[in-house]
Amino acid sequence: MSTTINQTWFMTQRQLTAILRQPAYLVITLIQPVIWLFLFGSLFRRVVELPGFGAGSYLDYLVPGVVVMSAVSSNMWAGMGTLEEIERGTLNRFLTTPVSRAALMNANVVQQGISTGIQSVVIVLLGKIGGADYPGGVAGLLILVLASIVLGTVFGAFSNALGMLVRQRESIIGINTFLLLPLTFLSSAFMAPGLMPSWMRHVADFNPVNWALVAGRSAMSADPDWGDVLSRGGALLALAAAAVWLSTRTFRSYQKSV
Amino acid sequence: MTTSPPAVQARDLMKTYPGDVRALDGMGVTVAAGTVFGLLGPNGAGKSTTVKILTTLARPDSGTAVVAGHDALRHPDRVRRAIGVVAQRSGADPVATGRENLLLQGRLYGVRGADLNRRADELLARFDLAEAGKRQVRTYSGGMQRRLDVALGLMHRPEVLFLDEPTTGLDPEARTAMWEEIGRLAGDEGLTILLTTHYLEEADRLAERIAIVDRGRVVAEGTPDELKGELHGDAVHVELREAPDAVDGTLIRTALAEFAGVREVALDGRRLSARADDGPAAVPHVLTALEQQGVAVASVTVARPSLDDVYLRYAGRRFADADAAPEAAVPAPVPANTSGAAR
Incomplete structure (x- = not known):
């Protein structure tokens, strides 16, 4: 057990070092949320004036939306990295060492979690600098960040599974571009649920992106509804566990195809 | 061991x-x-x-x-x-x-x-x-x-x-x-x-x-x-100064085939070839025999069999050909006509 934990740490460290040594990648993953934040922030500034929107400033409303959207969009590319490791022979090299298979998979999850966490905190801080108000305090923000990490795990694991199964960049690119915007807009990321068409609101109930938003927003409000936080958060955790389980399974099917 | x-x-x-x-x-x-x-x-x-x-x-x-x-x-x-x-x-x-x-x-x-x-x-x-x-x-x-x-x-x-x-x-x-x-x-x-x-x-x-x-x-x-070694010896090639007539040709072949370890003697115009268990050791004998027959020699070469020859023998095709067509290497049995190439 302690070996697995040690090995998970070695492999996580390797991935984090790789990210830090590619500054272009870092800058892009941080600049993109900034663009969302200030573009959407300016464009939709006045939607809060719509009757029934229910938020003081649009920036307050937007920050969790951008945090969650960024968690989805950065994690859904995880499969590209896995694919690259397969093509380069790195994965096979590790598979011929005694490293625990769980450590290989866990390292992906831990690395993605750390990256998503940092990205989320940066967005929250940028929002604060821009004048956003967080009435739920640190506890609320923490829940938002946790929800975005768990949501990121879901998409990261699916993306890894996809990368190992189809072994084609085009498929990952295609599915990601197809999914990102519908999943974001079929949620309360940018628009208050009360103002969404009713069919969209019903679809959103089944959208994990929306679960993260409901849990995060509720925790960040002045008067959190902990029932909402727990139910959505619990559903997200269950889904993440299922996704990681699935990607571990496809890992085995990869080994059969070697 | x-x-x-x-x-x-x-x-x-x-x-x-x-x-x-x-x-x-x-x-x-x-x-x-x-x-x-x-x-x-x-x-x-x-x-x-x-x-x-x-x-x-x-x-x-x-x-x-x-x-x-x-x-x-x-x-x-x-x-x-x-x-x-x-x-x-x-x-x-x-x-x-x-x-x-x-x-x-x-x-x-x-x-x-x-x-x-x-x-x-x-x-x-x-x-x-x-x-x-x-x-x-x-x-x-x-x-x-x-x-x-x-x-x-x-x-x-x-x-x-x-x-x-x-x-x-x-x-x-x-x-x-x-x-x-x-x-x-x-x-x-x-x-x-x-x-x-x-x-x-x-x-x-x-x-x-x-x-x-x-x-x-x-x-x-x-x-x-x-x-x-399983290819049964080195190839010995001798180039003669002039092509012997049919009678001399028979004499030459008979004389060479008498040496132990030399076989497959063939004469084609001025080119004489044979297989020998030990090529370099056979050369002096071959030259002496030719001299006794009064045949002048232009050049002698001894070629050790290469792994390419070995591959040809066992796989029934040239190594480079097999390598050029990796897809063809996977399925299908050897076509009957290529087995003739592996002598």
Whole structure:
């Protein structure tokens, strides 16, 4: 057990070092949320004036939306990295060492979690600098960040599974571009649920992106509804566990195809 | 001669990939401990699949594989601890430095602390990467990267080292350097090396024993000399100053065929050819006999059979042809008409 934990740490460290040594990648993953934040922030500034929107400033409303959207969009590319490791022979090299298979998979999850966490905190801080108000305090923000990490795990694991199964960049690119915007807009990321068409609101109930938003927003409000936080958060955790389980399974099917 | 069990023993390996591609068809190989063994064959012959099974990456449909005394199918973990693998594709992390790659590799095998650092530095020095070890691997040349790959495979002091196509894609200079390095490794105490290659020259130069692989199984095995020896001798070609007439021709053939170990004497115009068990030793006799017949000689050449000839004999086609058509190498039995080419 302690070996697995040690090995998970070695492999996580390797991935984090790789990210830090590619500054272009870092800058892009941080600049993109900034663009969302200030573009959407300016464009939709006045939607809060719509009757029934229910938020003081649009920036307050937007920050969790951008945090969650960024968690989805950065994690859904995880499969590209896995694919690259397969093509380069790195994965096979590790598979011929005694490293625990769980450590290989866990390292992906831990690395993605750390990256998503940092990205989320940066967005929250940028929002604060821009004048956003967080009435739920640190506890609320923490829940938002946790929800975005768990949501990121879901998409990261699916993306890894996809990368190992189809072994084609085009498929990952295609599915990601197809999914990102519908999943974001079929949620309360940018628009208050009360103002969404009713069919969209019903679809959103089944959208994990929306679960993260409901849990995060509720925790960040002045008067959190902990029932909402727990139910959505619990559903997200269950889904993440299922996704990681699935990607571990496809890992085995990869080994059969070697 | 040796009483220790073989370092690698695989029997009756069968493996079919999805799409009915038969990669292995009764593959078997036995490598004595402490030796260098070469699997020689064109692309698609099944060498890499064999290595993947022996290194626990892939599982065969049936058959057995024992590596370093452990069953590769039942106890892959024990095998993994005992082997070092240098795969066809590099697998080094390009963003990490050479030294970082080595350190991580060591840690995965449980090497720690001072021993870990010492071993990494020792290997960097040995493979002429002491300076480069501080740089990211993506800045390396092909040869440097390949040397790092071998160092990675040696990090935990394995009993058996697998080298899958170690020099493919290297320029001639880097290839020669790699050959020297592998030659030195072979001298290491107790290290067993299983090498795959599709270069005849490489197998001939590095391996003590060679198995020729074709269509998923071994078609011939032995030392390079044994394999060449099975072609029954060297080719002796003599060019005469002028073509003898029919009567002289018969006399010449009869005279030469009397020597022990010389056969298949053939005369075609001015060109006389024969097979001899020991070509160089037969030359003086051949020349004396010709002189006694009053035939003047323009030139004599002796050609040792190459592994290419061996391959032609056992696989029924020229090595280069088989290599050029790897897809064709996988399915289908040998067409009847090509077997005539293997004399």
